[in-house]
Structure formats: C-alpha cells, structure tokens
Amino acid sequence: MGSIGRQVANLLAVNPRVRFAPSPTGYLHVGSARTALFNWLYARATGGTYVLRVEDTDAERNRPELTENLLAELEWLGLDWDEGPLYQSERRDRHRGVVQDLLNGNLAYLCNADNEEVPGQEITDGLAVRFRMPANQTVAFTDLVRGPVSFATEDLEDFVIWRSNGTPMFLLANAVDDADMGITHAIRGEDLLSGVPKVLLLLDAIGAPHPVYAHLPLLVNAQRKKLSKRRDDVSIADYREKGYLPEAMVNYLALLGWGPPDDVEERPIAEIAKLFALEDVNKAPAFFDLKKLEFINAGYLRALSKEDFMERAAPWVSAEAAPWPAENFDAEKYSIMVGLVQEKLRTLADLPRFVDFLFLDEPVDDPDSWHKAMVKGPQAAEMLDGAAVVLADCSWETEAIKEAVAAVGEGLGIKLGKAQAPIRVALTGRTVGPPIFETMALCLDRQVVLDRIAQARSRL
Ligand code: GLU
Numbered sequence: 001m002g003s004i005g006r007q008v009a010n011l012l013a014v015n016p017r018v019r020f021a022p023s024p025t026g027y028l029h030v031g032s033a034r035t036a037l038f039n040w041l042y043a044r045a046t047g048g049t050y051v052l053r054v055e056d057t058d059a060e061r062n063r064p065e066l067t068e069n070l071l072a073e074l075e076w077l078g079l080d081w082d083e084g085p086l087y088q089s090e091r092r093d094r095h096r097g098v099v100q101d102l103l104n105g106n107l108a109y110l111c112n113a114d115n116e117e118v119p120g121q122e123i124t125d126g127l128a129v130r131f132r133m134p135a136n137q138t139v140a141f142t143d144l145v146r147g148p149v150s151f152a153t154e155d156l157e158d159f160v161i162w163r164s165n166g167t168p169m170f171l172l173a174n175a176v177d178d179a180d181m182g183i184t185h186a187i188r189g190e191d192l193l194s195g196v197p198k199v200l201l202l203l204d205a206i207g208a209p210h211p212v213y214a215h216l217p218l219l220v221n222a223q224r225k226k227l228s229k230r231r232d233d234v235s236i237a238d239y240r241e242k243g244y245l246p247e248a249m250v251n252y253l254a255l256l257g258w259g260p261p262d263d264v265e266e267r268p269i270a271e272i273a274k275l276f277a278l279e280d281v282n283k284a285p286a287f288f289d290l291k292k293l294e295f296i297n298a299g300y301l302r303a304l305s306k307e308d309f310m311e312r313a314a315p316w317v318s319a320e321a322a323p324w325p326a327e328n329f330d331a332e333k334y335s336i337m338v339g340l341v342q343e344k345l346r347t348l349a350d351l352p353r354f355v356d357f358l359f360l361d362e363p364v365d366d367p368d369s370w371h372k373a374m375v376k377g378p379q380a381a382e383m384l385d386g387a388a389v390v391l392a393d394c395s396w397e398t399e400a401i402k403e404a405v406a407a408v409g410e411g412l413g414i415k416l417g418k419a420q421a422p423i424r425v426a427l428t429g430r431t432v433g434p435p436i437f438e439t440m441a442l443c444l445d446r447q448v449v450l451d452r453i454a455q456a457r458s459r460l
Pocket of ligand 1: 023
C-alpha cells in the first residue's frame, strides 16, 4: 500500500483517536495549548477520543514536577482528556523491542561514537542504533492543513533511533506510540513537519498505518516573529496570573489558525466544538494579538454575573495580594465599586487599580496622571478651589455632584471632561478609573473628598 493509501483508512475513521503529546518543559506554551485545544476540539467535534501522552523520554524531562504544571494548566483551560496521561518513559521496553526487531530485519544498524557502522545485531550499551534510510524513494503524504507534501530519501540521513545510553530517540518513540495507541490523526505544530518522512518510514518498517497529519501554523508576535520566551509572554500561567479567564483564553486560542464559518468569533468553546473542522485550519502564520485577547477577555468579564465576577476576582483583592492594608477593606463599598467597574476591566489584574483609592490611606502617587491633570491640564488649582466650595454643601448624589463640578468648569470655560480630571486625580490618584461622580456619591464620604481635594491643592 502506498503512503497515501495508508492514510485513507484513518482519513475516514469514524472514531478518530487524537493525542496531545507534549514534552514536559515545566510550563504550557501558548502554542502547545493551541495544539492541545485543536486536538480536543477535533475529538469533541467528531465524537472521537482525545489522549494525553507525555513525551518524557529525555532523561532531563522525566521529572514529575515538570509534568504537574503542564497538567494543571490544561485543567485550568478545561481541556479534559479521555485517556492518559500516558508516560512515554514507561514504554521503554516496547521501544527497545521495536529497535531490536529493526536490527534483526537489517532495517537499522549499530553505530559507534564516530558514526561508524559496527557489525552485530544486538542492542549494546554504548552503541547507538541508526535507521537505514532507503535509497531513491519519495515519501509523500497529504497534510490536512498544508496539502500534499513530499520528501526525497536522498535528502534524509540515517537517523538515530536508539541512543548509546539505552533510551529511544524522540521519532522512534513517537512513531511506535502513535501506532500502538491507534492514533488516527496527528494534529500538532508546524515545527514538527520535517520529522514526518522519517516517522512514516519507521511506521512502514513496523507495518503500521499512517496517521493523518495536520500541522498547525506557527504563532507570531506583532513583529511577525515566532513567539519567544525572551520577548513574549508564552506561558499559559502568565495569562492566568494576569487575570485572563480560561474561557476567554480558549475562545481566543481557537481563533489562531481557524475561524468559524459565520465569522462570529466570540462564543463558548462548546459551541466552537460543534463548528470546528480541520479542513478549515489555514496555513498562514497566526498573529498572537494581545489586544484582541484583551478585548475578548473584557467581553467575558462583562458577561459574568456580579456574583461570579466577585468569586473570580477574589484572588486579586485578597489580603495577601491587595495593595491596601487589609484592615481598611470595606466589603460593602467594594461590592458597590464592582458594579461600577466590572464593565471597564480588560483583565482581573486591572481591578485593584480601579478600586485601591477606597482602601488606601492616601491615593497612589502616579506621576503621569498628576502631570496630565494637574500640570498640563487647564487651571487645575482653580478647579480644585471651586470644587472644594461647591462640594462642601451640594446634595450628596451623583447628579448633584456632577452638576456642581460642571458649573465650576463652566465658570472657568472648561468642559466637564477636562474639568473633572484634577478632581479625579485628587481622589483616586489616576486619570483613568471608575465613573467618578457615582463613585463619590456611593463610596466616598463628603469629608474624605474635601480632605483629598485640599491635600492635592496643597501640592500645587
Ligand atoms: N513531543 C513533541 C513536542 O512537544 C510533540 C510530538 C507530536 O505531537 O507528535 O514537540
């Protein structure tokens, strides 16, 4: 059976079996998370089985803590697996058996440290085993994303399948495990494309069918460079810690290389699973667009009920995490503030700086905000003086406060947008924050407002 022929049975598989096969690095890269997600989506879309296989054959990767983080991040994203985790390191005997069979069949040979063939057919400590590359063949397959791909064996070397230290090489373990686990579709990152011909030759040598391959496009940053650990936040944990919701994260990751037929991009992952098709994945590099991720996250934050929001936000305002003295916290005022700011946040990590002025003894000193409102802005001193007078005896309600401040502004020829800026900075320390008149009416006492205005005025 030809290479394409070997794929056909899997292409038509009614119960696809897919796998996410990470090599443990101690963290879950966003690109790997996208790979996990696309496998999960394909399984959920087709009624197939999603297997988690940990490729830990490298000695330095075979450490439990490296895998624990990875599994925890997958769970956080909600990407539950049907089988596994299976650990490749536990299958060493099987891998060794296959290598021995290949030696027996003269499809592989022993080799020393100088890369010279050594006679003999038994796996031997201190000697590596190389696969004998067949001459003058073309290895061809159809990738579901990239289309027809072919490689000439002339361009491929006799590659190592067993290390001299008695462990299998990645490609050997990868091929044998896909075969033994009945994997029908290998959905994974484009960086692995060049290894396919070697894996296919190994599968032919052991008489196993070929999985269907789908190589997902690379993720790139705004400079169109491959995401890198040095330049970019690449770990799912980074995004969790920055206050992204898992449901926003998976929604966004689903759009990296795939788009729904109706162009409705924001939708729950369960709905995406009903629409997902590997055939619709495109091969152009996918831009990891932080602005878009923030936008999607903000949408999910807005859509939470207030109760859910408060539960999700709790870690960011806990006594340990919050920037204010714990004893200053006032749960009632906090709850009112949540009502005012939930719709303004892009991430949960934004929350403390929208509410901190309520619980800090003094508002933060943010030099940029001070400069903008108090130095560059028009007539800050006059605005504060006027506000101190009108706020001392206006009725303490949103509309009345707003009208009082607007009137001071009018008297000075300043529109409300600019007129409120020095007051906002005097009260909150920042130019950006909650709706200031509601906040004053609902959460700040008149005396606190007057004191903070006086304090700011004295600095001018
Ligand atoms: N273990 C490989 C990696 O983490 C992936 C192998 C595969 O998906 O086939 O790069």
